[in-house]
Structure formats: structure tokens, C-alpha cells
Amino acid sequence: MEQKKYAEIIDKGECLSTINVPPAVNILNWSNLENIKFFAGRNEWEKSNFYPSNGLVGEIEGVLYNTLWGFDVYILKIQNKFYVPMSPKGIKFITKEQMLEKQPKNLITGMDERQAKINSDYDSFMRPFSFGKPQYKDLFKQDLVKNFDNRSNGFTKQLFIRDIEQDAIMYSCDICLEFDNKSGGLLSDDWVKHIASEVCDSIEELIKEFEINNRRTVLTQVLEMMNNKSSTRKIVDRYYYGGM
Structure with missing residues (x-):
């Protein structure tokens, strides 16, 4: 009998x-x-x-073995009720004892504003009859201010335009990768351009001081990077979590 995970x-x-x-x-x-x-x-x-959030724990109900995307999908059962498909990057394996210790702290919540907006507009982008594209500017602005705050040590260190460009590129790619992940790899170039433009x-x-030539640099770099998604995922992760 296979051991539970x-x-x-x-x-x-x-x-x-x-x-x-x-x-x-x-x-x-x-x-x-x-x-x-049907439930996953x-x-x-x-x-x-309900929508998945960081810190939720549960049993691995099963695995979808998938060679097309280059990774397998783990179905995590939360509170014996919710089945959550996760990529390997989104989970860490724990012991049964750790799961039982953390399980009472499972907080069941709905989507936050940003996630709800992304999921809602993912539906729109999947519909061929959808006209126009949604605006993310205000939502992105909140994240970008936090990013600039972190990178400038509470705005005590000067940020140069090249730093702003780099952050715009990384943030745009991060959002594009999230959309692409949810769509099963179907994010088109026009959506990549739209997301980068909103950023x-x-x-x-x-x-x-952020001018048209800076915008052009961001759009060009994001389009180029999204042509190699696996490499870009690693670059973005290093940028945000690896002290790049």
C-alpha cells in the first residue's frame, strides 16, 4: 500500500x-x-x-502525471472537502505529525482582491468574443509601491531608472507567468503586451522620469523573456527571493 503524503x-x-x-x-x-x-x-x-492560501495543509490525494507542461500536478485535499491542484513549486512536503499540528490553523478564506481580478479576467481572455482588455493599473500600482519601498530600504536609498526598468520587467513577467500557468500555457503575445503596458x-x-524609451525597453524584454518561460520563472524567482 502506497504511503500517504x-x-x-x-x-x-x-x-x-x-x-x-x-x-x-x-x-x-x-x-x-x-x-x-469535478471538485478540483x-x-x-x-x-x-474558498480559495487556496499560503499555509494551508492537507493530504496529497493524488498526482496528475504530466509530461506536456514539464511538471506533475499534486491534488491537495484541504479539510477533507476542498481539492486543490498545485504545481510542485507551490507546495512543500511535510510529515503527518506536522500536518496534524498545523491543520487546526487552516484558515478558509475567499480570494483577495488581486487574485479575484486576475481570475475574473482570465475568464474574459479565454472567451474569443471578449472585446477589449481589463485595467490592472491601480492593482499593480499597490504592488509596485511595495516593491520600490523594499528595494530602496524604505525610500532611504536612491533608485535609478535602470532599477525601475528592471523591476517593471520582473513584475510584468511574474504576472504573465501567473496568467500563463492558469491558462495551461495559452497566454498570447497581445496579453503579454497588455500586462506589461499596464505595469x-x-x-x-x-x-x-519613466519615459517612452523605458516603456519600450520593458515591453521588448518582457516579450523576449516570455518566449522561454521555464528560464524566466527561475530568473524571476531569483530576483524576488534570491537577493539578485
Whole structure:
């Protein structure tokens, strides 16, 4: 009998919340998990105002072995009720004892504002009849101010335009990768451009020295980096978590 495994969510952005609906559901082999397929996505979670958050723990109910995306998908069972598909980067394995210790602290909540906006507009981008694209400028601005605050040590250290450009590129790629992950790798170039443009719009309102040539640099770099997503994921992770 296979030994049970347990895990903790450490990056909710690695949740594959639409993996149980087309197009992703059609390219994965659910044969061993057919009984929970319907429940393993936000279309079911929304009925209970649930969305995965960091720190939630549970048992690994099963694994979707997936060669197409280059990683397997772990289905984490939370509170014996919610089935959460996660990429390996979004979880860490823990012991049964650790799971039992942390389980009473599981906090069941809905989406935060940023995640709700991304998921809502992911639906729009998947519809071919959707006209126009949503605005993220105000939401992005909140994140960017925090990023600039961190990088300038509470605005006590000068940030140069090249630093601002770099942060715009990394942040744009991070958001694009999140969209791409949720769409099963279907994020198009026009959406990459739109997201990067919204980031630049936010920065222009914050920093008057950020000009059209800086915007052009950001758009060019983001488009180029999104052509190699696995490498870009590593670069973005190093930038935010590796002291780059």
C-alpha cells in the first residue's frame, strides 16, 4: 500500500485553479482521479467562498502525471472537502505529525482582491468574443509601491531608472507567468503586451522620469523573456527571493 503524503501550500500563485475545465482538462489524464475531477477547481470552490492560501495543509490525494507542461500536478485535499491542484513549486512536503499540528490553523478564506481580478479576467481572455482588455493599473500600482519601498530600504536609498526598468520587467513577467500557468500555457503575445503596458502605466503615474524609451525597453524584454518561460520563472524567482 502506497504511503500517504502530506503538504503545505507555500505559494498560492502556483495553484492551477482551472485545470478541471477546458482546455486543460482535455489534455491531462484524470483516469485515476476521475471521482474528484469535478471538485478540483474554483468552479466548485466558489460555492463555499474558498480559495487556496499560503499555509494551508492537507493530504496529497493524488498526482496528475504530466509530461506536456514539464511538471506533475499534486491534488491537495484541504479539510477533507476542498481539492486543490498545485504545481510542485507551490507546495512543500511535510510529515503527518506536522500536518496534524498545523491543520487546526487552516484558515478558509475567499480570494483577495488581486487574485479575484486576475481570475475574473482570465475568464474574459479565454472567451474569443471578449472585446477589449481589463485595467490592472491601480492593482499593480499597490504592488509596485511595495516593491520600490523594499528595494530602496524604505525610500532611504536612491533608485535609478535602470532599477525601475528592471523591476517593471520582473513584475510584468511574474504576472504573465501567473496568467500563463492558469491558462495551461495559452497566454498570447497581445496579453503579454497588455500586462506589461499596464505595469508601465502604473510606473508612469508614480515616477515622472519613466519615459517612452523605458516603456519600450520593458515591453521588448518582457516579450523576449516570455518566449522561454521555464528560464524566466527561475530568473524571476531569483530576483524576488534570491537577493539578485
